[in-house]
Every structure is written in C-alpha cells, then in structure tokens.
Amino acid sequence: MLSFNSITKTITQNRFFVNYSRMWRYVRPVWFRALCSMLICIPIGSLDAVIALALKPYMDLVMVEKSINSPWYIPLGIVAFTCIQGLLKYLSSYLSTWVGGRITNGLKYDMFKKLLTLPTSFFDKRKSGDIVFQFNNQADIACNGLLDNLSVFVQRFFSSISLTAVLFYNSWQLALIAVVVLGCAFAPVAKIQSRIKSVMQKTIFADASIITEYNEVFNGNKTVTSYNLADYEINKFSGILKNIFNLRIKMVQKTQWLSPMMHVIVSIGIALAIGYGSHLIMTGKITSGNFVSFITALILLYTPVKNIGNNLNAVQFSFFSIEKIFAVLEMTPEIKDCENAKILDRNHSTIEFKDVCFEYKPNVPVLKNINLKIKRGQTVAFVGNSGGGKTTMVNLLPRFYDVKSGSIEIDGVDIRNYTLESLRDNIAVVFQDNFLFSGTIKENILLGNRNSSEEEISKAVKMAYLDDFVNSLKLGLDTQIGERGILLSGGQKQRVAIARAFLKNAPVIILDEATSALDNKAEAVVQKAIDNLMADKTVFVIAHRLSTIQNADKIIVINQGQIVESGTHEQLLSIENGQYKMLYEMQFKKQEVNV
Numbered sequence: 105m106l107s108f109n110s111i112t113k114t115i116t117q118n119r120f121f122v123n124y125s126r127m128w129r130y131v132r133p134v135w136f137r138a139l140c141s142m143l144i145c146i147p148i149g150s151l152d153a154v155i156a157l158a159l160k161p162y163m164d165l166v167m168v169e170k171s172i173n174s175p176w177y178i179p180l181g182i183v184a185f186t187c188i189q190g191l192l193k194y195l196s197s198y199l200s201t202w203v204g205g206r207i208t209n210g211l212k213y214d215m216f217k218k219l220l221t222l223p224t225s226f227f228d229k230r231k232s233g234d235i236v237f238q239f240n241n242q243a244d245i246a247c248n249g250l251l252d253n254l255s256v257f258v259q260r261f262f263s264s265i266s267l268t269a270v271l272f273y274n275s276w277q278l279a280l281i282a283v284v285v286l287g288c289a290f291a292p293v294a295k296i297q298s299r300i301k302s303v304m305q306k307t308i309f310a311d312a313s314i315i316t317e318y319n320e321v322f323n324g325n326k327t328v329t330s331y332n333l334a335d336y337e338i339n340k341f342s343g344i345l346k347n348i349f350n351l352r353i354k355m356v357q358k359t360q361w362l363s364p365m366m367h368v369i370v371s372i373g374i375a376l377a378i379g380y381g382s383h384l385i386m387t388g389k390i391t392s393g394n395f396v397s398f399i400t401a402l403i404l405l406y407t408p409v410k411n412i413g414n415n416l417n418a419v420q421f422s423f424f425s426i427e428k429i430f431a432v433l434e435m436t437p438e439i440k441d442c443e444n445a446k447i448l449d450r451n452h453s454t455i456e457f458k459d460v461c462f463e464y465k466p467n468v469p470v471l472k473n474i475n476l477k478i479k480r481g482q483t484v485a486f487v488g489n490s491g492g493g494k495t496t497m498v499n500l501l502p503r504f505y506d507v508k509s510g511s512i513e514i515d516g517v518d519i520r521n522y523t524l525e526s527l528r529d530n531i532a533v534v535f536q537d538n539f540l541f542s543g544t545i546k547e548n549i550l551l552g553n554r555n556s557s558e559e560e561i562s563k564a565v566k567m568a569y570l571d572d573f574v575n576s577l578k579l580g581l582d583t584q585i586g587e588r589g590i591l592l593s594g595g596q597k598q599r600v601a602i603a604r605a606f607l608k609n610a611p612v613i614i615l616d617e618a619t620s621a622l623d624n625k626a627e628a629v630v631q632k633a634i635d636n637l638m639a640d641k642t643v644f645v646i647a648h649r650l651s652t653i654q655n656a657d658k659i660i661v662i663n664q665g666q667i668v669e670s671g672t673h674e675q676l677l678s679i680e681n682g683q684y685k686m687l688y689e690m691q692f693k694k695q696e697v698n699v
Contacts, residue, residue: 126430130210134203141199141251142258148192149262153270154185156401159393196255204251211243211429218432223439224504228464233316234309238428241311246425260408267405274398275390278377282402285373307351313344323588370406377402439503441523448526450611452515453480455501455642459510462496470496472665473510478658480611483643485656487687493665494646498614501644502531532610534634536617538601540589545574546581548589548600552607560607568603568633570596595630602633613638615645659684 131138219239227235271279321328321337328337377399384390390398460474471493478484486494499505500512503524511518519527532552540548549564550556556564565571565581573596577583589597605613615634647653654673661669661676661684669676669684676684 126426127207130207131203133210134206137199138203141196141203141255144192144196144199145255145258146262148189148196149259149264150266151185151189152263152404153266153401155182156267156270156397156404157273159397159400200251200255204247207251208243208247211247212240214433215239215243215429218435221437221440222435223437223506224499225438225464231312231316232319233312233314236315236319237312238432242425242428245421246429248422264405267401270401271398271405274394274401275381275384277384277389278381278398278402281376281380282373282405285369285376286406288369307348307355310344310348310351314341314348317341317344373406374399374402439506439524442521445523446517446521446526448514448519448522448530450530452530452611454478454513454515455612456513456516457497457510458513460500460507460512461509462493462500462505462507464505470665471500474665474667476660476667476670478642478644480642481640482657483638483645483655484658484660485645485647485653486660486662487647487653487684488662488668492662494662495616497662498533498616498644498646501612501614502528502533529608530610531612531614532605532608532637533614533616534598534601534605534637538597540585540592540597540600542585542587544579544582544584545570545600548585549581549603549607552604553609556607564603564606567606567636568599569629570599570603570633573599598630599633602630602637605637611641613641613643615643617646661687 216239219235268279268283271282317337317340328334381390381395381398385392385395455478457474457476460471461469462471463469474497476484486497488494496505500507501519503519506520511520513519514522541551546561549561552564553560561581562571565574574580574583585591585600589600592600615638645653645656647656647659653659656673658670659673659676660667661682663683669679669682676682677688679685
C-alpha cells in the first residue's frame with residue numbers, strides 16, 4: 105500500500121490528485137456508478153490474498169502431516185473465490201466503460217463548445233490534425249488512462265493491504281525484508297518523469313501530423329492527381345511514420361529499462377526470502393505452510409511491480425492529456441462579449457471606422473489609420489492590389505479579428521460593446537469559397553435561418569437563381585451535396601450560399617470576391633443573384649465585377665494598408681494618374697468592352 109502510494113506521488117509529482125480533482129465536475133453526474141465501480145475493486149484486490157492464505161493449512165495438513173482429514177474444501181473454496189473475483193471484474197469493467205464513455209463525452213462536448221468560441225486567429229495558427237487530436241483524441245487518452253489507472257490503483261491498494269497482512273501473518277521477519285526490497289524497486293522511477301516529458305510531447309504532435317496529412321490528401325485529392333504528387337505524398341507520409349517510429353523507440357529506451365530492473369530487484373527479494381525462510385523453517389520459527397503461503401503472497405505482491413514500466417507511459421499520457429485539455433478549457437477567448445454588452449438592433453444608421461489599425465503579426469501592420477463612414481443602404485466597394493488589406497477590412501466588421509487600435513462603431517457605439525451574437529446576426533457574408541456542410545441543399549440553405557417556412561425557402565431559392573437547377577434534380581432540395589459540397593459546381597455553391605444569406609435577411613452584407621473564381625457564364629448568373637441580395641442593404645464589396653464597382657456609392661482604394669483614394673466611379677476616373685484609374689485601365693477596361 106505504502107509502496108504504491110509513493111510510486112504514484114513520485115511519478116506525478118503530486119499531480120495525481122490535482123488532475124483527478126479537476127475532473128470531478130465530469131465525474132459528479134455519474135458519481136454513483138463510478139463509486140460502485142471503485143467499490144467493486146475493493147473485494148477484487150482483497151481476494152488476491154485468499155489463495156496465499158489458503159495454502160498454509162493445506163500445506164501443513166496435506167503435504168507435511170499427510171493427514172487423512174485433509175481440508176478438501178480449500179480447493180473448492182479457491183475456485184469459488186476465483187469465480188466471484190471474475191464476476192466482480194466483469195461488473196467493474198462494464199461500469200468503468202459506461203462511466204468512462206459518459207465522462208469522455210462530457211469532455212468532448214465542452215471541448216467542442218470551447219472550439220466554437222475561439223477566434224479565427226486560433227485556427228490560422230494550427231493544422232487540422234492538431235485541432236482533431238487536441239479536441240477529440242486527447243479526451244479518449246485522458247479518460248481511458250483516468251479510469252484504468254484509478255481502478256488499478258484501488259485494486260492494488262487493497263490487494264497490497266491484504267497481501268501485506270498475509271506476509272506479516274506468516275512471518276514478520278520475512279515481511280520486513282519484502283517491504284525494504286519493494287521500496288528499493290520503486291527508487292529508479294523518480295528519474296522517469298523528466299526523461300520522457302519532451303519525447304511524449306513530440307509524440308503527440310507527430311500523431312497529430314498524420315491526421316493533418318490524411319485531411320490534406322482528402323481535400324486536395326484533385327491537386328495531388330493533376331500534379332502527379334502521389335510519390336511526393338507517399339514520401340512525406342513515410343517521413344512522418346519514421347519520425348513517429350523513432351519517437352516510439354526513444355520512449356521505449358527511456359522507460360522500458362525499468363521493467364527489467366524491477367525484475368532483477370524483485371528476484372533478489374524473492375531469493376532473500378527463500379534463503380532466510382529456509383533458515384526459519386529449519387529453526388522451527390515458521391512452518392512449511394507459512395513459508396509457501398508467504399512466497400505466494402510475495403509473488404502476487406511483486407508481480408505488478410515488475411510490469412510498472414509497461415504502464416508508466418499510459419499514466420504519463422493520461423496526465424499530459426488532462427493538463428492539455430484543461431489548458432484549453434480554461435483559456436479565455438481573445439474575442440468575447442464585454443460586461444454589460446448591448447444588443448444591436450437591425451435599424452442602425454451608420455457604420456464608421458475610426459483610426460483603425462490592425463496587424464496579424466506583431467509590428468507588421470496590415471491596416472494603418474483607416475477612417476471611413478458608411479450610411480445605411482450604401483454600397484461600398486474595396487479595390488486595390490493583392491495583399492493591400494481589403495479582406496482584412498471586412499473581416500474586422502463581424503469581429504473575426506479585433507482591431508489593434510482605433511475602433512469600428514455602429515451608431516456611435518464600438519462594436520466590441522455589442523454582443524457577438526447580435527452583431528453577427530446583423531451581418532451576412534458571402535465568401536469567395538463558401539463552405540458547404542455535408543447534407544442536403546435544403547439543410548445548407550436553412551443555416552441562414554433554421555426557422556424559415558417553406559415559402560421563405562422557396563423565395564430564397566428563386567432570388568438566388570437556384571430554382572432551375574433544383575427543379576432539374578430528382579430529389580430537389582433534398583439532394584445530398586457531399587462533404588464541402590463536392591458534388592456541386594462553383595456557381596451552384598455560390599448560389600446556395602447566397603440563398604442562405606437571403607434567409608438570414610441581415611441588414612449588412614459582405615461580399616468577399618464572391619464571383620472571382622467563376623467562369624463568365626456562372627459569374628453572370630451569380631451576379632444577378634447578388635444584385636437581388638444587395639437590394640435595400642448596406643453592402644461591403646471586395647470588388648471583382650465591373651458593374652458592382654460602377655454602381656457603388658463609394659469606391660475605396662486600399663494600398664499597403666491605407667486608404668489612398670475614395671469616391672464614386674466617375675470621381676475616381678477623373679483623377680489624373682490616380683491608382684483607381686490605373687487599376688481600371690489595367691484590369692477592368694477589357695471587361696467593360698465585353699459587357
């Protein structure tokens with residue numbers, strides 16, 4: 105008992121009870137079944153001593169005295185106790201699995217909720233495999249290790265008590281030898297913690313890289329095929345596997361020496377017990393039954409110790425995962441509601457950028473002192489060279505990111521003082537590459553407003569010029585579109601996204617190069633749908649199509665993070681050597697001729 109306690113504290117450096125206490129709020133809803141699972145472990149561990157204890161009278165009466173009144177009930181009793189122990193182990197395993205599943209689901213649920221509160225910048229800095237591993241796989245590692253180790257702890261705790269009692273019952277002299285040797289066996293474990301922590305962390309990141317590789321090959325399968333990248337991807341995957349293999353080997357090198365050392369130390373303990381036990385038998389201080397019972401109890405006590413190295417990795421990964429999970433759960437999102445945040449209604453009159461500065465990386469400014477005022481119902485187009493800050497401008501409005509300095513105000517109130525939910529309810533975004541979820545066309549459109557009626561859905565489909573396409577499908581709106589809408593063309597995806605924005609019916613529309621990836625025919629249809637969407641709305645457009653720019657109330661030219669020109673199409677064209685005029689002549693004049 106004392107030995108198991110000391111090894112636990114040594115391994116975890118007092119993290120055992122800290123980590124398990126942090127898990128209490130997930131255990132509390134299922135505490136009764138968890139308690140039953142742990143209580144069942146008490147007799148499971150205690151019954152380990154039955155065989156050892158039963159051997160004393162059996163050996164003394166049958167093997168030594170050869171008594172005709174041999175205790176026949178002892179073998180039957182051993183079988184009966186073993187059957188009881190087996191049944192209890194089954195019940196404990198069932199309850200542990202049930203409790204573990206509920207706790208794991210609770211952790212994953214909270215991790216998923218936390219994931220949805222994290223800002224866009226969080227995802228910018230991480231790979232998909234890191235996200236999947238951190239928010240899903242680590243919960244499995246933590247809970248499996250948690251329950252397995254806790255069950256083992258309880259079983260070993262009471263097994264140690266009962267077996268130690270048997271040792272002292274048979275011979276206190278031999279028992280002292282056994283306890284001292286056991287203490288020596290645990291001494292090397294103190295070195296394990298520092299040796300494996302760095303390797304363990306690298307192993308987790310390496311495991312996550314495999315998930316990333318699968319995701320990239322899945323999403324980029326056409327690129328892999330068209331560029332004949334199969335060999336490249338195979339070599340890349342092979343490198344990941346080799347890295348993981350090397351890390352696994354390092355982990356073995358740093359931990360698995362412990363089990364052979366334990367075997368050696370334990371064998372020394374058994375040898376000392378046999379040697380000194382023989383002397384005690386010869387001097388009549390103990391009987392042969394005492395000795396056999398003692399050795400059996402000693403082997404049962406020592407056996408788990410010899411395999412401690414095999415379990416150490418699982419214990420460490422469990423604690424490491426628990427710490428990582430709670431590091432995420434206790435993380436405060438950068439973008440969140442302030443105290444006493446206001447509800448933004450749908451009848452605002454102005455949106456204003458005041459001295460807005462922003463940077464993705466420290467000391468690398470993307471926007472510099474942006475000042476801009478937009479009235480309700482106006483259409484504002486942003487143009488400029490690639491990387492100038494156009495998309496960043498519109499990304500700040502729904503608070504995908506927060507400004508570094510300055511403010512964005514709606515009706516004179518900083519948007520950071522509105523609730524995120526009400527702010528984003530007022531904004532609909534149509535991206536260049538809109539994300540569609542696996543499911544049906546209807547399910548994706550309904551994401552704009554899940555309470556929409558069939559009439560509203562039908563109107564949105566018609567306004568998005570999606571009706572002819574939907575009517576040509578056998579299942580209509582109930583047609584499955586595949587993961588990320590893979591079964592739809594680019595123009596069809598855009599029109600589904602526009603229909604979704606129609607259902608949302610937000611007063612502010614952001615169009616982030618919504619037609620730039622389409623061919624001329626698809627672009628013409630999508631542009632008609634966009635024109636419908638823009639009606640009576642405040643619209644922010646990252647310009648691509650010429651007609652959208654010409655009809656805008658304001659055209660803002662952004663270059664290197666600054667507004668360099670502002671005005672209507674005619675006003676900007678009248679500026680001699682103006683940047684808009686140069687862009688117009690270079691990029692848009694040919695399109696105007698075609699129109």
